[in-house]
Amino acid sequence: MAAVGRTCWVIAEGYIPGASSMDTHAMESHETACILNAGERDAHVSLTLFFADRDPAGPYRLVVPAKRTRHVRFNDLTDPERVPRDTDYSSVIESDVPVVVQHTRLDSRHEALALLSTMAFPAE
Amino acid sequence: MAAVGRTCWVIAEGYIPGASSMDTHAMESHETACILNAGERDAHVSLTLFFADRDPAGPYRLVVPAKRTRHVRFNDLTDPERVPRDTDYSSVIESDVPVVVQHTRLDSRHEALALLSTMAFPAE
Amino acid sequence: MAAVGRTCWVIAEGYIPGASSMDTHAMESHETACILNAGERDAHVSLTLFFADRDPAGPYRLVVPAKRTRHVRFNDLTDPERVPRDTDYSSVIESDVPVVVQHTRLDSRHEALALLSTMAFPAE
Amino acid sequence: MAAVGRTCWVIAEGYIPGASSMDTHAMESHETACILNAGERDAHVSLTLFFADRDPAGPYRLVVPAKRTRHVRFNDLTDPERVPRDTDYSSVIESDVPVVVQHTRLDSRHEALALLSTMAFPAE
Numbered sequence: 001m002a003a004v005g006r007t008c009w010v011i012a013e014g015y016i017p018g019a020s021s022m023d024t025h026a027m028e029s030h031e032t033a034c035i036l037n038a039g040e041r042d043a044h045v046s047l048t049l050f051f052a053d054r055d056p057a058g059p060y061r062l063v064v065p066a067k068r069t070r071h072v073r074f075n076d077l078t079d080p081e082r083v084p085r086d087t088d089y090s091s092v093i094e095s096d097v098p099v100v101v102q103h104t105r106l107d108s109r110h111e112a113l114a115l116l117s118t119m120a121f122p123a124e
Numbered sequence: 125m126a127a128v129g130r131t132c133w134v135i136a137e138g139y140i141p142g143a144s145s146m147d148t149h150a151m152e153s154h155e156t157a158c159i160l161n162a163g164e165r166d167a168h169v170s171l172t173l174f175f176a177d178r179d180p181a182g183p184y185r186l187v188v189p190a191k192r193t194r195h196v197r198f199n200d201l202t203d204p205e206r207v208p209r210d211t212d213y214s215s216v217i218e219s220d221v222p223v224v225v226q227h228t229r230l231d232s233r234h235e236a237l238a239l240l241s242t243m244a245f246p247a248e
Numbered sequence: 249m250a251a252v253g254r255t256c257w258v259i260a261e262g263y264i265p266g267a268s269s270m271d272t273h274a275m276e277s278h279e280t281a282c283i284l285n286a287g288e289r290d291a292h293v294s295l296t297l298f299f300a301d302r303d304p305a306g307p308y309r310l311v312v313p314a315k316r317t318r319h320v321r322f323n324d325l326t327d328p329e330r331v332p333r334d335t336d337y338s339s340v341i342e343s344d345v346p347v348v349v350q351h352t353r354l355d356s357r358h359e360a361l362a363l364l365s366t367m368a369f370p371a372e
Numbered sequence: 373m374a375a376v377g378r379t380c381w382v383i384a385e386g387y388i389p390g391a392s393s394m395d396t397h398a399m400e401s402h403e404t405a406c407i408l409n410a411g412e413r414d415a416h417v418s419l420t421l422f423f424a425d426r427d428p429a430g431p432y433r434l435v436v437p438a439k440r441t442r443h444v445r446f447n448d449l450t451d452p453e454r455v456p457r458d459t460d461y462s463s464v465i466e467s468d469v470p471v472v473v474q475h476t477r478l479d480s481r482h483e484a485l486a487l488l489s490t491m492a493f494p495a496e
Contacts, residue, residue, distance in 0.1 A: 004134055004216065004247040010376055012441065012474035013406040013489055026210070027233075034137040036174055036214035048373065050408055050441045056373075069136065069174045069214035086398070090408035090441035090472070092376065100214070100245050102136035105487065109399075112236030112360040112484030115229065117137055119245050121472050121491050123376035128258055128340065128371040150334070151357075158261040160298055160338035193260065193298045193338035224338070224369050226260035236360030236484040239353065241261055243369050249420065249428075252382055252464065252495040274458070275481075282385040284422055284462035317384065317422045317462035348462070348493050350384035360484030363477070365385055367493050 003039025005100035009093045009120040013103070014049070016075055018085035020108045027108050031074040033093060033120070034102045037064040043095045047072075049083065050090045057081055064099060093120065127163025129224035133217045133244040137227070138173070140199055142209035144232045151232050155198040157217060157244070158226045161188040167219045171196075173207065174214045181205055188223060217244065249315075251287025253348035257341045257368040261351070262297070264323055266333035268356045275356050279322040281341060281368070282350045285312040291343045295320075297331065298338045305329055312347060341368065373439075375411025377472035381465045381492040385475070386421070388447055390457035392480045399480050403446040405465060405492070406474045409436040415467045419444075421455065422462045429453055436471060465492065 017029035037043040043066075046059035060077050064070045074083045074091075083089070093101050101120040106113060141153035161167040167190075170183035184201050188194045198207045198215075207213070217225050225244040230237060265277035285291040291314075294307035308325050312318045322331045322339075331337070341349050349368040354361060389401035409415040415438075418431035432449050436442045446455045446463075455461070465473050473492040478485060 004132065005245070008376065010408060010410070010472040012408040012472045012491075013404070013443070013476050014441075015443075032137070034212070034214065036134060036136040036216075038134070038172075038174060038214075038216055048410075050410060050439060052441060052443070056439055067174060067180055069138075069176055069212060071137070071139075071176070071212040088406070088441060088443040090406065090410075092373065092408075092410055100134040100136045100247065102242065102245075103489075104137050104240065105489075106238075107485060107487060110483060110485055111234060113231060113234055113238040114362075114478075114485040114487040115231060115238040115240040116476065116487040116489035117227075117229075117240035118242045118366065118474065118490045119136075121377070121474075121494075122245075123472065128256065129369070156261070158336070158338065160258060160260040160340075162258070162296075162298060162338075162340055191298060191304055193262075193300055193336060195261070195263075195300070195336040224258040224260045224371065226366065226369075228261050228364065230362075235358060237355060237358055237362040238486075239355060239362040239364040241351075241353075241364035242366045242490065243260075246369070249464065252380065253493070280385070282460070282462065284382060284384040284464075286382070286420075286422060286462075286464055315422060315428055317386075317424055317460060319385070319387075319424070319460040348382040348384045348495065350490065350493075352385050352488065354486075359482060361479060361482055361486040363479060363486040363488040365475075365477075365488035366490045367384075370493075 003098040005098040006122040006124045007095050008124040009101040010123045011091045011103040011120045014089035016085050017109050021111045029108045032071050032104045034071045035064050036069045036100045043097045045095045048092045127222040129222040130246040130248045131219050132248040133225040134247045135215045135227040135244045138213035140209050141233045145235045153232045156195050156228045158195045159188050160193045160224045167221045169219045172216045251346040253346040254370040254372045255343050256372040257349040258371045259339045259351040259368045262337035264333050265357050269359045277356045280319050280352045282319045283312050284317045284348045288314050291345045293343045296340045375470040377470040378494040378496045379467050380496040381473040382495045383463045383475040383492045386461035388457050389481050393483045401480045404443050404476045406443045407436050408441045408472045412438050415469045417467045420464045
């Protein structure tokens with residue numbers, strides 16, 4: 001299958017709830033950027049995070065191998081710095097080959113889960 | 125009505141919760157690709173699934189008749205193989221005529237339902 | 249303000265839950281097509297509904313006045329026929345002037361609400 | 373990083389629930405327009421609100437500084453007028469430099485939260 005998608009994507013909404021009512025990995029409050037690389041070449045991806053009142057953080061670098069998907073949890077990013085909780089942010093995702101990016105949040109601050117998802121904006 | 129839409133769509137987020145708090149068909153945790161074929165010719169559709177750590181699965185083949193919609197549950201796909209639960213995946217949906225694809229998940233792991241939906245990305 | 253948007257939109261996902269845990273108008277399970285007409289001329293809008301196993305229904309006709317928004321509940325459509333509950337459908341929304349359409353569902357089958365929303369697909 | 377995005381965005385769905393089951397700022401029922409300005413110049417942004425049965429309100433004016441994000445709560449807008457609760461509306465967001473806009477609602481009318489989000493429509 002040929003590569004599909006774009007090389008620059010934006011998620012304007014970002015917010016990791018600092019609390020969770022359940023402590024399993026699956027049920028912890030989290031934000032995810034799901035990145036599909038359907039093509040034949042590995043994707044080298046850079047994430048940059050923007051905040052309300054400080055300079056951007058990043059780039060966070062990661063690889064999405066050829067013909068693989070990677071659901072990146074913002075909670076797990078630590079290099080060059082941890083993503084602050086309970087803090088508004090946005091993200092820009094750049095890749096050297098076309099990919100497709102979708103944004104999802106699971107909020108388990110209360111026992112009743114809440115979910116949101118949207119395709120990211122293809123900025124290129 | 126003329127055919128509307130595109131012939132290649134991507135859903136980067138995919139995840140079927142392995143548990144459900146209710147066991148009716150309507151309330152079981154599920155993921156759906158809703159495919160509308162508004163045109164006059166049947167749509168022959170192929171789904172390919174991508175994973176984090178193995179080669180893609182598929183193609184899964186199905187028909188959406190002319191002037192019909194089909195809400196395809198990933199839970200129900202079995203040929204060539206069942207879709208694993210509690211596992212990250214992405215999907216690429218190809219059709220021989222224009223269609224429109226929207227992605228929805230119902231998560232009933234807890235009694236309080238959670239829903240997400242987004243239009244798929246038109247990759248063509 | 250000039251007219252913004254497009255003249256043909258698609259919502260591939262459609263499903264009105266037949267049950268509600270609360271019986272106020274605001275909390276009844278419902279599906280909505282939110283239509284903004286930001287321009288100076290009234291929009292004459294036609295909705296056509298597509299199903300899995302029968303011919304399409306419609307057109308449903310309505311007006312969105314100039315510089316107004318109208319949040320159309322599929323639950324309230326009755327002419328030419330009522331929209332069936334607990335039934336998969338899709339919708340195509342056509343207008344004689346540019347509008348913008350967003351799709352939302354509130355599911356109150358359980359006391360814990362669930363919400364989904366996505367921008368419709370601009371098919372034109 | 374170069375500016376990314378567009379200069380006119382539309383959110384067709386708008387509705388601030390008038391009630392909340394929790395009274396912290398984070399958990400109050402609210403609607404947000406998340407605006408990312410990834411570029412080097414401050415963005416001067418105007419919001420106009422459209423209603424079902426009255427003339428539009430606004431413009432509401434705000435600045436999103438260069439390389440910053442701003443998650444604007446419609447609940448907090450007061451100039452030129454407060455946004456009515458329990459009322460259908462739509463919004464058009466215009467900027468003098470490219471930005472990206474995403475729409476989110478948190479509904480806490482019941483203790484179980486509900487969330488929705490979608491990328492706004494790039495109308496330009």
